Amino acid sequence: MTSTTEQFADLSATTLLRFATAGSVDDGKSTLVGRLLHDSKSVLTDQMEAVEAVSQARGQEAPDLALLTDGLRAEREQGITIDVAYRYFATARRRFILADTPGHVQYTRNMVTGASTADLAVVLVDARNGVIEQTRRHAAVAALLRVPHVVLAVNKMDLVGYEEKVFAAIAEEFTAYASDLGVPEITAIPISALAGDNVVDPSANMDWYGGPTVLEHLETVPVSHDLTACPARFPVQYVIRPQSAEHPDYRGYAGQIASGVLRVGEAVTVLPSGRTSTIVGIDALGESVDIAWAPQSVTLRLADDIDISRGDLIAPSGSAPATTQDVEATVCHVADQPLAVGARVLIKHTTRTVKAIVKEIPSRLTLDDLSQHPNPGQLVANDIGRVVVRTAEPLALDAYAASRRTGSFLLIDPADGTTLAAGMAGESFASKATTTVQADEEGWDF
């Protein structure tokens, strides 16, 4: 810190938590988000005035907090949320980025998008309905995307008389299901978003619950440092060569550390070429450091003048990934046009984009019951399936389970640049909870 006062020292050194919400249209998700923003004093006067004005015009008694989060005109007309919206709020303890994602089925791709960068996911259920198909789908997406922390928010407790039995049964069922899928940490919290119980302030109506409120949990959950526990990965974005009088020989490899920790003096291997060298300097945006870690953006300098360009990966020589041209992965199809066997695509993995062909689509997955449908032939929007892809050039790919940043990729349509699918290399779930069904007659889950 250079120039902020004591008073704001606490504000400036907080950490950042990215989290996502998933819940269906009627679970009260917009109300929960509105309540989080409102009760954490993140809604400002003019925003609240606008909400009150619209609520009054519609003849509603109380301000409709859901209005705080309704963005596009089409949504206001339909009264639904059709895309991922990002919200920002802060407390004295932490800064939050919330990916607010629609919960109904045709927008699986939005939930996948929101979960892809989240350290934590809040899954919302209606206490009156308990765990339904949609809830299982949300748990599956969180598990598939390897979101480190999941919160089950059992909402509308006021409508079930704040009964502990109701909450406990739902929490138990959900925890069993999500644990089976390999979700590493699950926290269940009974709430009423409408009345404000256990969202920001502890509930006087549920003294049987001794755990944290939603906001307390968000403030204290460890921000995932899993990134630094994995082997180091450094995708090269850009080569910096000033060739100026002041810096005639400077050659630095700019990038963001995708995982792990890098140190000066470390022996490294450059992939896919396999050449080796040693890190002689790390420039961390204006200062020279001996050590840097994910997700810092830095510039590396190496001892040897070897041919390195954008798309290469620098990794410690002792734990470099293998390179491959045969990628097996789970994908979520995110485009309106289908993805068929034989499709020629581009695959974008870290900073490298290469041509590829979809060789096989071995199965499609129904998220409700995790049943697999063999050889669907193609995937359509919001489908999740297994694919086998052959790439024109080798990729230094990790399993998604080991590294979300270097195990993920996009499939892109070379004709118009559309993002077709979001891919996760390796196995789908931490545990094998899937069954194979023979026929694929049912259109799915509307």
Next chain:
Amino acid sequence: MTTTVAHVHDETDAPYALSHLDALESEAVHIFREVAGEFEKPVILFSGGKDSIVMLHLALKAFAPAPVPFTLLHVDTGHNFPEVLEYRDRTVEKHGLRLHVASVQDYIDAGKLRERPDGTRNPLQTVPLTEAIQSLKFDAVFGGGRRDEEKARAKERVFSLRDEFSQWDPRRQRPELWQLYNGRHAPGEHVRVFPLSNWTELDVWQYIAREGIELPEIYFAHEREVFLRNGMWLTAGEWGGAKEGEVPETRLIRYRTVGDMSCTGAVDSDAATLDAVIAEIAVSRLTERGATRADDKMSEAAMEDRKREGYF
């Protein structure tokens, strides 16, 4: 080319943790470098306002000790604060950058645009901006837009695809997953890129303070003759001034945003230093735009409509 001020990373409580400012800074630098690696001719929209100043500062850091591989573009409404234009030109010179100016006044003089009855020129920026992008063949255009500014922006992508008319179609935007940005576009199309997407107003100010970034003076409290219109304190200038019944008075004010003088209002403030400004914002109960921008008050869907037609 000068390199930027070095700072020691913020202290956080855990090993291998990053403060939120360091995390946001690393993310923005990553975005700048992605564009440098994937586009032919990127440009940074630079107005001399605080968000574009922070963008430029991050770009300088991203490529140091080499120069920034982008040019700058300013869409000048002709009603800009003189202090801001002076800052703009000084900054461009200091870093040896190239600046293109697209002028609303030139378009009005040539009869290609008509002055609005209310004298506001912000909505007139769209045509000069889109024509400059077309004629200079920019394929990536950095803007300082933040998702926290306004509801329609909450759904904006970091890489936002625009067709040859610069139009934004919310249904054509690509899903953005992990940190994988897809910048592919057809010839004639371009991508708007928002490196500050995940920053809030407070983050921007805290970062300015931490990095010791210089700003135009109008961001700090000063005595100025202003008059009240539509609940905003406006400064008279070439664009116009007080009408009948609007009484100019001298007040201690500052500007929270910098834009067209005809629709950017000042707020009463005695915050004369960065620390005082941050303190004021941290306890402020009005959003940045709601307090100061007439054009965002137009209608609930105003911003969405303007984005569709190529405005940011």
